[in-house]
Amino acid sequence: MNTLTDNSLMLRVKSGDLDKMGLLFERYNRPLFGFFYHMTHKSDLSEDLVQNVFYRMLKYRHTFTGDGEFRTWMYHLARNVLNDSVKQNRSFNFYDVNEVADRLGGGMPADENLERQQDKDFLHEAMGALSPEYREVLILSRFQEMKYDEIAKVLNINEGTVKVRVHRALGELKKRFFTNERR
Numbered sequence: 001m002n003t004l005t006d007n008s009l010m011l012r013v014k015s016g017d018l019d020k021m022g023l024l025f026e027r028y029n030r031p032l033f034g035f036f037y038h039m040t041h042k043s044d045l046s047e048d049l050v051q052n053v054f055y056r057m058l059k060y061r062h063t064f065t066g067d068g069e070f071r072t073w074m075y076h077l078a079r080n081v082l083n084d085s086v087k088q089n090r091s092f093n094f095y096d097v098n099e100v101a102d103r104l105g106g107g108m109p110a111d112e113n114l115e116r117q118q119d120k121d122f123l124h125e126a127m128g129a130l131s132p133e134y135r136e137v138l139i140l141s142r143f144q145e146m147k148y149d150e151i152a153k154v155l156n157i158n159e160g161t162v163k164v165r166v167h168r169a170l171g172e173l174k175k176r177f178f179t180n181e182r183r
Helices: 006-014 020-040 043-059 070-088 097-103 110-129 132-143 148-155 159-181
Strands: none
Touching: 006 020, 006 043, 006 070, 020 043, 020 070, 020 132, 043 070, 070 148, 110 132, 110 159, 132 148, 132 159, 148 159
């Protein structure tokens, strides 16, 4: 079976075959949700933002040329959707550690679960304390498994800058994580 590439699917959507958007949704709704959830730690908001990205893909399908990678174009839209959401709600609190803690569950011994929950809480606090630009490069590189050159295209910066930001973000995260853990 010949599997269509993301670019060819989006080009078909652009030419009016809107049913192909369903395949793109199947491929990318979870990664986009993960991106938004790692940025906001709010499930409901993340779901809404994913829907907004796919709405914008349809609305701005005429801007997709097929020259670059679909994923890069999609993450440009995702960043714009997130930025618009932040602008609409200036009192927006990206990281709600209590919501994260409520979602952590059992299935393991209580002391191990507590230790694991504390580690996750410390990590989430440390991620939340990072600047948005550091948090974003970590999420794209570590959670979305994007290559540095892809991230550079999404963020509109050079690859060297991406490498520096990732290095500095990891250093800052490590420092904040181990500072929290010692409290």
